[in-house]
Amino acid sequence: MTPSLPDILVGNFMCVAEAPPPESAGEFMAGRVAVVALLSLLAAQEAERGIAARVWENSAIRAALVEAASYGAGFAEAASEGDGDLSMTALDRVNAALRRALISLHEAVEAAGDTARDQAILRLYRDMAHARRLDMPPLPGR
């Protein structure tokens, strides 16, 4: 997924590492630091849940692909690769291939008018989005 957790954390450093020009040193920089703080808060969630969410999603997509054997052997084949070393980078690389296969499967399911499988895929989307969620804390408005 992009940006990745390392992207965000490296970015948080890059965002504040360089001294701003004088006209950007006040309100703009204060706003920037506040956003960096918020990103750090969300990054903590991703560090806690990100691996589990990816492992779960990859497994769920594999199951959907394997169950769709009637749509062609290619889908089960796409599901055959394992998750690798469980780093986020490895999981995301596998996830990209699995998601591409899922998109192809969904297109085929829609073309076939296979309502039951279509609805199963929509439920999978709901669960994928939920697993990847980032929860914003209740920040008070001004």
Place this chain on the structure above:
Amino acid sequence: MTLADCLEAYLTRHFGSPTIVEGLSRIPGGASRETYRFDAVIDGVTRPLILRRDPTGSLIDTDRRLEYLAFQSFHGRAPVPEPIVLEGEGTELERPFFIMSRVDGGAAASPFTVQPYGAHAQAIGEAFFEVLGAIAATDTAGLPLTEAAEAPAPDACWRVALDHWAGVIDADEQHPQPIVRAAIRRLRRDPPPPASAVRVVHGDYRTGNFLHDGQGRILAILDWEMVHLGDPLEDLAWAIDPLWGHYDDARVAGMIPRDEALAIWSRTSGLPVDPRALAWWSLFNAVKGQAIWTSAAREYRDGGFRDPVLAISGWYTARRHDQILASQLMSLEGLS
């Protein structure tokens, strides 16, 4: 020379009189333009102004001109700052820019806060949807905006909009997104009825893109960089997208109940709200949002991870919109 020095030299030439720039300060908000507040002192008279300058190597020329023409079109018709000057070449400030009047004494809510309008939510909500209705009611004939914005046919509004944003996802996607792809296919399979009128679409009309006085009054509608002509339901659906709801399930935009918002908009615009059309534009707007966040993620990477606003957009909001898209796809199938 500093930016203030360059601006002073430019304004002295533009106004034809020695001009002093005071208090130049970049302000937060938006990633599409660098925004600065300053005072220009011309012959002893102080003018509060805003400078909007293109970021390094970014948006196309048409976007900037359209935004400026939108200010020209609606200043005096709606709470919109007065445009002062547009410099498409922008050599004196290194990049293209425009200058407009500054509206002081207002605040813009962060979309990611709770109850930002407090006890004034109802009053602000009524004004917010009245202004949007007024924009939708405006006859486009003779508006400066029509110098640069093409008007699609009523039955083509949806296709022009969807083709554009689906194309953005095609161009900028770095990781496959099955949910938004399913939504795009769904939108193409089941298009909306033709627009009841082709009108000005602000393009980013939402909480956070206006200034309010903290007492229930809207002072200025901002951020017109995605303005175009199209189906005005596009703006209405964007304004009530759950992403902009301030985590309040009972009210749209964190302001007023949904039915009330739609009634105000319909009354002030003089246009109907077809439920099927609004459902289409609602799903479309979640796609449009995901396209914007997809571009933000790419710009964040291409820019060396230096803009945290792009990071929030490409990461947090992208995941929120995946949830919204998945929920809407379920709902359209009658699933829960």
